[in-house]
Amino acid sequence: MVNSKDLISVPGMNKTEHRSIIKRLRDYAIVGQKLFWQRAIIYLSALALAGFYYDPKVALFFLIAIAVCETYDTLLMRRVLAASEARTMKPRRMFYHIYAGTILSAVTISLFCVSIAIQQGTDSGHFLPLFLLISASIFATMNNHQFIPVLASRLAIYVIAILYIAIRDVWIVRPPLKSEIWLNLFTVLFVLGFVLELARTFILGYSVLLKSRLALQIEHKNALAASEAKTRFLATVSHELRTPLTSIKGALDLIDVGSAGEVPPKMTRLLGIARSNSSRLIDLVGDLLLLQSSDAGKFTLNLEMVDLGSLVTANIHNFQPYAKTLNVEVDVDIPAEKFFVLGDKKRLGQVVTNLLSNAAKFSETGGIVRVALTSEDENLVLSVADQGIGIPEGSETQIFEEFGQIDSSDQRKFQGTGLGLSISKRIVEGHGGTIEYDSELGMGTTFKVTLKSAG
Structure with a gap:
């Protein structure tokens, strides 16, 4: 008070x-x-x-x-x-x-x-x-x-x-004590006691409310400070990592093509592992930069007319080698007709790749990932379905949050940063679309991306 x-x-x-x-x-x-x-x-x-x-x-x-x-x-x-x-x-x-x-x-x-x-x-x-x-x-x-x-x-x-x-x-x-004039005085005293008690109650209530409001303001300020610190950290780390990683990958590529002399057969496999992991790190840094720019309100899209069917088909073709390493088959159901959307070709390709990688990673050995593209009224719907472990009910917020993992333990079976779906959601919503999923434990999960048709 x-x-x-x-x-x-x-x-x-x-x-x-x-x-x-x-x-x-x-x-x-x-x-x-x-x-x-x-x-x-x-x-x-x-x-x-x-x-x-x-x-x-x-x-x-x-x-x-x-x-x-x-x-x-x-x-x-x-x-x-x-x-x-x-x-x-x-x-x-x-x-x-x-x-x-x-x-x-x-x-x-x-x-x-x-x-x-x-x-x-x-x-x-x-x-x-x-x-x-x-x-x-x-x-x-x-x-x-x-x-x-x-x-x-x-x-x-x-x-x-x-x-x-x-x-x-x-x-x-x-007047004598029995007079109503005295009664009026006693009544006034009684009412005044009620008014004073009422005042005390309102003062206490307002003080509690004000303290709660100030506590929320402080918590909000601390949360904003933490968010800004995280954004600055991501930006700094991402920029500092990108340059040396790009140099490392470039050097590995030059060695691989023989610019520094013939590569011994025993080093070929090791170089392949190094190139693969450097590419993975570069992709991770790119995801962090995209996340940081989105948080800072600087997320931009280079919009153009994109044939979504051709885009999905091309990304599936590039994804096939990874699917084979996991012994997962990709079943494609995309009509031959054109499906145009107004979008960023690179970012939409990133969404497709993230959904395919997610589906393959959580599929059982020998499983099938089904990809379909359909037209519904004025929208185009891309669905990616797997036959994996499924997602528990009530996990939507956790699934789409940054670094979110249903199993976040160090011993979890499926590794990953937890950025793929979060970034995909931001990209899709940046296009004015939606991303959602249907899932049943033990039966699999279907992710659906809905975008407005431009055709």
Whole structure:
């Protein structure tokens, strides 16, 4: 909770306390602006009744006084909101203005109600002025609980006015204890206890809410910082790895073609392994760069008219040697007609390769990967189905998240970075399409990519 001492010592506050006060000031101003018309209707109705049944001149005087108070409050609320938006807020000065406006308006309303009670005499029960004061007290506890000193000042003024009205009758009339005048005083005391308890409840509730809100803001800030750090790390590592890896692969290629002399037969296999793994590392670095650029909002596509059928067929042809190493067969069902989409040929090829690699990797030995391309209304649907282990229910988020693996243990059977499906999802969604899957444990999984047809 914030007390008046805290508010006066703003320069010595830490950042969390300072943010808390600014947030309370902003909340106070927002609520004050939203409730302007409610207050205006209540005041005008009360003043109209007072003017009609009692002294019109007194009602007119308080109409002007309340209008001045409301004008002051409205200008102050606008100033608070403008200062918070421009980050030029001076909390201590704003608080003093709010404090002064609160006292001014509470005194004006209290004097208005006391004036009605005086005009009513001592035998009316004072329903109207007491009702107005108690309603104002409840209204304040519900909407002005951001600062305890402000609310306490307003309630103190209202309580003094309420007690003055009730005690004044007792003092003037001096009735016996059985008189309803005494009953009115006891009733007033009971209601005041209820109002104070209500104020305490709202203050505690708001304090808890504000602490939770600040905790969420801090967590959000920490999450953003962690995300930015990860993005910078990926960018730095990826760029630093790409250059030496490219040089290594180039050197291996030159050796393999005999630029440095004839390669001994015993080294051919070793060179092949080295070239294969360097290519794999280059592809991984490319995936990391794509991931980083997507996170940074710099993910771009080179769009052109692409025959999706030819693209899929070409990627399947290039994929066949890898499928043979896993003893997996690829069954293709792609009609001879053209299937055009507006897309990035290289990125869409990457999606096809990722889906084929994923299907083959999770297939059993001798399994079949079925690839089909169909047209559905204005969309083209590419499906890649395997007969592998399947995906458990409720794993969609994990499947498509970065570095996601259903089995993330060091001893997992199927190795991989977990980037393929995440990158594929980003590429497909960048084309305005969708990627989803159907799966049954032990029976296999079918991934479907849906893209808008351009043919």
